[in-house]
Amino acid sequence: MSKQKEPAVLAHEYDGIREYDNPTPAWWHLIFIATLAFSAVYIPFWHFSIWAWTEQEAWKENQVVEFKRVFGAVGDLQSDEATILRMMNDEKMLGVAESIFIGNCALCHAKTGGGINGVNLTDNAYKNVKKLEDLYAVIAKGANLGAMPGWEQKLSKNEMVILSAYVATLRGRNLPGRAAEGEVIPSWPSVPPAQPASPAPAKKSS
Template sequence: MSEYSNNDQSQQDELLDHNYDGIQEYDNPIPGWWHLIFLGSMIFAVCYTVVFHLTPIVPSQQERWANSLAAAEEAQFGPLKGMPLGQDKILAVMGNEKWMSAGSSIFKGTCAVCHGDQGQGIEGLGLNLTDDKYVNINSLMDIYNIVKNGSPNKKMPPQAQFGENEIAMVAGYVASLRGENVPGPESQMIGEVIPPFPQPEVSSESDG
């Protein structure tokens, strides 16, 4: 029995005949469970490639991103997203508290640096937006176009980082500032008095 054990041990401890810098290794087989894990990994890799990259079973990463983005826009803009661009869209914003709040946030985060946090204007920068005098503006869509494309005199740059719905929200909020008459620099209270803007049907419902 002892002789058998010694022979078995000598077989397990048999050295392979190759030598690397004086380093040798025993001729011990890889455990069976290791082979199973290796084969399982290979099978999984093939199945993953087929399912996720070669067939339409699972949407691609780009499709999943597009779907997530569309869902986020739907949650943020709701029915506003499907409305055609025009005065009615801005009026819809002005009649919705949720969208007006979003427009206010965008204004205070982007426009206030030149126009003041209340739209009162800042000396040498943005005009007062709370009186009845306007430059290059005669309609609600003029507000939208100036926000999107910048002012004709190039003093206000285009706000290309915002999409159509976000600019519509800002335009609605800016239009709502008219008549607030917040005191500001006299030099920024210029322009011509224009007819009143159309007024929306105010709704407190948070559409979308």
């Protein structure tokens, strides 16, 4: 058997160490060239193209589809006390509302609702709310000369109704955050019990 020929040793030397002349394999060069070619398309498209989209836009589009599916079962919600109370007992809707709260309100009110530069929503004191329906009005129209922005141009009515219900459920948790502001108001009306699902109609036997 013939011995495998060792690569030549390069002429230069560093601290007594010399290198073999072992060039990078051709497949590595091909991957490198393909990466450069891909980046030449990727960077202009995602950073400068008018047709590119962001992760936030993709998330919002997916949310719109999901909200249409969820809200299709309940129709158009009213912003009255009875509807908000009913939504306070709807775990599925509260789950959707929590995601809306975290995505839009947590920056000021914290994910827990305890408040950062916005008021603490987990105590019993309120600045602009006297009754349950006022939560919807504050969310839709804003308050405190714009310190609390209005969301009626960014959120649908259904979203604001279930968001009002979610914020109402935060009351009384007394989580760490900003000190109470405003005045203590009467408790919310009693939340009606959840309605059991209607049984499926029996199939007629042939």
